[in-house]
Amino acid sequence: MRTNLVLGATVALLLGAALPAPASAAAGVHWGPVQSAGGHGGYAKADVWISDFSAETFQVYGKLYDRDPHRDHCATVRARFHYAGGGTGWSRAKSTCSPSGSFRLSSDGEIKRVDVRVCVYDTARRTTLKCHHDAITPEIIAGWPQ
Structure with a gap:
């Protein structure tokens, strides 16, 4: 596999073609960390x-970190x-009880805003704790340096 990649890159350079960027680097904007409230020894965090x-x-994806020792x-x-046409909808929750795990959440259509919510989940009581959310809009992203 590595040999094919090296040969492909060499041929592309010789022909003057640009190599395509990885899909994750080309398609996304790094929002940054969203972290639940702390306390009682831990928190949850997502790199969004x-x-x-x-x-x-629309997709929200990244790494989810469980930083609660309980x-x-x-x-x-x-x-x-x-949604751009009106109305709202929640994605399914993605969870991890490991130190970290990946997540990907998708909309059912074009949107105008997304709220990303990160919480600690208490499995014994089946409830969320210490939640925090960030509201993300195109206007906020447009003001960021490229």
């Missing part, structure tokens, strides 16, 4: 990337999509 707001299906506490992330 988002797709382009003009995409037909055995029954896990990290969970969820997104609330505000």
